[in-house]
Amino acid sequence: MRKDSLRYCLQTILCLKQLRPRGSKSVSDWRGVVAFEQPSKQAYQRIDNSAFLKKSSGMENDHVESDNNGVGLDGSTGEGGGQILRNAISYATILQKKLSIEQIRAKRSKPGLKAQHVASIQLPVQLCGGTLTGDVVGSSSITYIPPPDVGFVQQSFVTKDIGTAGSICLLLQSSLPCALLLKASPYQDKEEEEEDTNPPTRLTLIGGTNAALAPQYDYWHDIFLPVLRQQCGLDEDQVNGSVECRGYFPRGGGKVHVSVKPLTHTQSFQPIRMTERGDVQSIHIRSFHAGKLPRHLAQDMARAAQRHLEQNGLWQQPLAGKPSHVACTVEIVTETHAAGSGLGILIVATTTTGCKLAGSALSSPRKKANDVGLEAAQELIRAWDAGGCVDEWLQDQLILYMALADGVSELLTGCLTLHTQTAIWTAEQFLKDYNDNHQGPLFEVQKMDVNEEESKDDSRSNQNQPFKKQKQSTSSHLEGTGNGCSIDQDLNYGQEGLIPGRHLIRCHGVGFKRKGRPKSTQL
Numbered sequence: 001m002r003k004d005s006l007r008y009c010l011q012t013i014l015c016l017k018q019l020r021p022r023g024s025k026s027v028s029d030w031r032g033v034v035a036f037e038q039p040s041k042q043a044y045q046r047i048d049n050s051a052f053l054k055k056s057s058g059m060e061n062d063h064v065e066s067d068n069n070g071v072g073l074d075g076s077t078g079e080g081g082g083q084i085l086r087n088a089i090s091y092a093t094i095l096q097k098k099l100s101i102e103q104i105r106a107k108r109s110k111p112g113l114k115a116q117h118v119a120s121i122q123l124p125v126q127l128c129g130g131t132l133t134g135d136v137v138g139s140s141s142i143t144y145i146p147p148p149d150v151g152f153v154q155q156s157f158v159t160k161d162i163g164t165a166g167s168i169c170l171l172l173q174s175s176l177p178c179a180l181l182l183k184a185s186p187y188q189d190k191e192e193e194e195e196d197t198n199p200p201t202r203l204t205l206i207g208g209t210n211a212a213l214a215p216q217y218d219y220w221h222d223i224f225l226p227v228l229r230q231q232c233g234l235d236e237d238q239v240n241g242s243v244e245c246r247g248y249f250p251r252g253g254g255k256v257h258v259s260v261k262p263l264t265h266t267q268s269f270q271p272i273r274m275t276e277r278g279d280v281q282s283i284h285i286r287s288f289h290a291g292k293l294p295r296h297l298a299q300d301m302a303r304a305a306q307r308h309l310e311q312n313g314l315w316q317q318p319l320a321g322k323p324s325h326v327a328c329t330v331e332i333v334t335e336t337h338a339a340g341s342g343l344g345i346l347i348v349a350t351t352t353t354g355c356k357l358a359g360s361a362l363s364s365p366r367k368k369a370n371d372v373g374l375e376a377a378q379e380l381i382r383a384w385d386a387g388g389c390v391d392e393w394l395q396d397q398l399i400l401y402m403a404l405a406d407g408v409s410e411l412l413t414g415c416l417t418l419h420t421q422t423a424i425w426t427a428e429q430f431l432k433d434y435n436d437n438h439q440g441p442l443f444e445v446q447k448m449d450v451n452e453e454e455s456k457d458d459s460r461s462n463q464n465q466p467f468k469k470q471k472q473s474t475s476s477h478l479e480g481t482g483n484g485c486s487i488d489q490d491l492n493y494g495q496e497g498l499i500p501g502r503h504l505i506r507c508h509g510v511g512f513k514r515k516g517r518p519k520s521t522q523l
Contacts, residue, residue, distance in 0.1 A: 073426070100141070114137060162207030206254065349384065
């Protein structure tokens with residue numbers, strides 16, 4: 001028994017040694033984000049993502065090295081927060097790759113893992129198995145080794161409690177791709193698989209449903225999920241979610257149920273094609289209150305948001321005898337099942353081409369309800385002024401699905417966020433050698449709306465300089481500035497590293513499909 005234990009320990013140490021930092025990495029090893037070939041009569045600007053991320057992370061002389069069997073990442077790269085963790089554990093689980101991440105959140109005021117980060121990397125491992133180490137609050141490094149037979153969801157019913165008011169939606173970012181792509185099927189043959197009656201994976205997630213600095217559950221349900229269904233070819237009942245109880249800061253305690261019906265072994269995500277935004281077709285305001293906070297505060301938020309949208313031409317009231325071409329609705333919600341008190345608002349604009357953009361805000365002590373409504377309206381206006389088919393909070397969440405999709409995806413965004421740049425970099429680390437059918441970079445980014453003179457100057461500059469840092473538009477207020485990239489100094493989360501202007505992201509997806517299992521395999 002002792003010999004077996006010793007042998008297992010030695011094997012684990014050898015695996016981990018392959019992923020430890022050693023030496024420096026040549027520039028040629030950094031897969032960059034490059035531009036398309038210049039289209040005729042259209043100005044463009046080259047975006048070299050890798051050089052910026054390398055500089056911003058302080059990784060010129062040190063890094064975590066990858067090999068053919070695993071991927072090593074510096075967790076301080078780019079955005080340097082929890083997004084790298086969530087994307088990396090999803091890729092590692094799906095692609096069956098060993099993973100090592102060091103310097104986790106090294107540049108944050110409180111470095112290392114928080115409770116929500118621990119839960120988000122543990123959940124995929126609970127679903128699919130493997131060995132995860134370093135998954136404790138405060139840890140600055142983790143390792144993950146997939147089990148020998150990884151590739152299938154091993155548990156169909158999983159409950160995960162963050163233990164704080166951390167965002168439940170962050171757990172879904174890491175676990176949803178795994179549940180969609182890795183569910184086991186007892187059938188090997190297509191005709192038999194069509195009759196498969198396996199139950200979906202069911203997740204019960206406990207934590208914050210409406211948390212600051214993270215997507216609210218309502219954003220996930222009303223923005224992310226409809227876009228994912230429409231763009232990736234999911235059925236209406238493929239992914240469903242419901243709220244049993246709302247949870248707010250600081251208490252948490254919210255509970256959400258999510259069911260996920262897996263793709264078959266012959267299916268992949270369809271490529272995402274969102275390049276035409278269209279016109280505003282409808283705007284819906286959802287203003288909620290819970291606990292000890294009275295209903296009139298939710299009404300005040302909605303009215304303040306509505307007034308600001310009217311002043312900026314997005315909210316249109318029907319005139320006498322002349323209906324408005326934009327359907328505008330307001331919903332005041334009293335959350336009767338909630339752990340604690342909460343107050344917030346979500347505004348969703350839907351376009352004629354099916355795009356969805358949003359603005360949202362949450363109340364906090366000493367913050368007036370009118371200011372909360374105004375903040376959400378201004379965020380939506382900025383998203384609209386930016387000119388993209390998605391807002392800044394959705395663009396990075398779609399990168400993983402574009403990378404794993406079967407075909408070429410194209411996504412028109414407004415200002416390119418550092419979260420999105422980091423998500424592209426993370427995808428490249430896992431998939432740069434995966435797609436044998438495509439020669440060239442996995443992702444390409446084209447900057448739109450650049451005048452000819454600027455394009456020529458940039459072209460000359462790029463001959464000697466791989467990355468030209470973009471000027472950021474900063475402002476002390478939240479009014480739209482034409483490019484939708486103005487920054488409020490008190491509400492600047494996600495603004496660091498922002499590249500103004502519209503961008504077209506093209507991805508040559510690898511077309512990941514899970515393998516079937518023999519009939520004799522037990523679920």
